[in-house]
Amino acid sequence: MRIALISYWTCPFMRLGVFQSGGMGAYIQYLVSNLGQVGHQVDIYTRVHHGNEEKIVTINQNIKVIHYSVNIKNHQSGLTEFTQRMITRIKKEKIQYDLLHCHYYFSGMIGLEMSKILNIPNVVNFHTTSAAKEKYLGIKDEVRKKMEFEVVRETDAIIVNTDLEKNELVENYQADPKKVYIVSPGVDHTLFKKKDQHLARKKLRLPFNKKIILFIGRIDPVKGLRYLVDAVVMLSLRYSSFAKNFRLIIIGGDNKNPSFWKNQEVAGIQKNIISHNLQCCIKFIGSCSHKILPYYYNASDIVVMPSLYESFGLVVVEAMACESCILASKVGGLKYLIQDGINGILFESGNVVQLYQKLYLLISNKKIRLKLGRNAGNSSQRYCWKYQTKKIIKIYQKLL
Structure with missing residues (x-):
């Protein structure tokens, strides 16, 4: 498969723990690494790092990161510009993607538009939602919630980490339970292990x-x-x-x-x-x-x-x-x-x-x-990226 992965909010390959980069970035890094290891090609579309220039970075033969500089002070125009830049590259290089995998609601909005243009399925991970922030932190964001409702309604599949997340999407966003899949993230046991x-x-x-x-x-x-x-x-x-x-x-x-x-x-x-x-x-x-x-x-x-x-x-x-x-x-x-x-x-x-x-x-x-x-x-031991990636690939295959 050839996959277009969209991470508008933050580049997953910037230093973790800096600015908005954190767990979502680590999740994407491990997912694409494991997808690449089993032969799938992944192009990651993201924004430039803080202060960095636009560039395409080849991680390995199966993974590329394409950085775009867009207006982050106005996300509405930023999303439109980002979408247009994607379309231009895809048409110019005559790329045929099999599906889109979007991370966070901003990316989900881009994915909805790209899905229509390319006529391919769209998969979304929210990672967190405005409803969750409102419930646990008391922070309301009606503009964001409106976008999330649209993504939930229109996307082909949603991947969540737990039963709790699935239930919250169904309850707060009226998500169709049949298109919400539970796949927990994993851990690299070759790196994270007991040491003296x-x-x-x-x-x-x-x-x-x-x-x-x-x-x-x-x-x-x-x-x-x-x-x-x-x-x-x-x-x-x-x-x-x-x-x-x-x-x-x-x-x-x-x-x-x-x-x-x-x-x-x-x-x-x-x-x-x-x-x-x-x-x-x-x-x-x-x-x-x-x-x-x-x-x-x-x-x-x-x-x-x-x-x-x-x-x-x-x-x-x-x-x-x-x-x-x-x-x-x-x-x-x-x-x-x-x-x-x-x-x-x-x-x-x-x-x-x-x-x-x-x-x-x-x-x-x-x-x-x-x-x-x-x-x-x-x-x-039950959280292994190799096996969790296989579950995500099965979701991809189901949509094709």
Whole structure:
């Protein structure tokens, strides 16, 4: 098959954890990599990175990334321009695609138009919806919701991660259940796997005598980092020796860019850290490559995911594969991944006191951490990109 994959919102090959790049980018990277490995050709249409010029990047013989620069201050004109640029290239090079696979609602809108022009099926992953943001964050966006309704109604197939997502699409958007398919993302078990903690810390130059708490994600209010920092502050105030014996490592964001520190969320968190003299214990280290992430998972004692909402939670699956002890909020896809007390611990999102209590429980009990980590490693085996990609290919074939 030859597939046109549209990722208008962000380039999946930009550095993860920077700007809008995160779980969706990682999802697309792994999906196209696995599609390419079994012989399918994928052209990824996306926007230029921050400040970068337009270019076509050949990842390998089966995967290309085509970058377009469009007006992002006005997405309506940006979407129209992006669509026209796609049409021009496809006609000029006489490309025959078999189907479209679009990620996020903006891409879905482009996909609807391209599907009509090329007379090929359109598949969409929303990754998150305005209805979910309104429910969990109180953020309303009627313009976006209107577009999502149109995409849900007109597209040929929708792929979601969990039963919860499918039910929400049916309930909130009147989606036809027959065209909504549940396929969970996977994890690369050749990369994310158990390593010796001492060696991992040595490679990363992390202290051997400290408890290490790890957060990985965009520095965005929805990721709930401020609640984790609040919980750590509570621990430091309650236990005088705590600050001397822990490190909170925060991976995500472009910490070398001055604008990062001016971000409202970052500035508020940093102010909290400084006011409690915890600069030596809590470190923003910015984003890092996927090849380095397994070392951080293995170097940590606890991986915390305090999100207010997660459609799935790729960070949790990666942590599970590394047999990490996981503490996560009881929201979205995280409820499906974590069996409370078996392969991780759950807490009510936004509940700082509960987070503080469960964090202290895990910090104080190595035996519990090891048990949860082993069970998490076993649970991760059901999430394999090779097999999940086969399921997605079957959906493609059904539409052709």
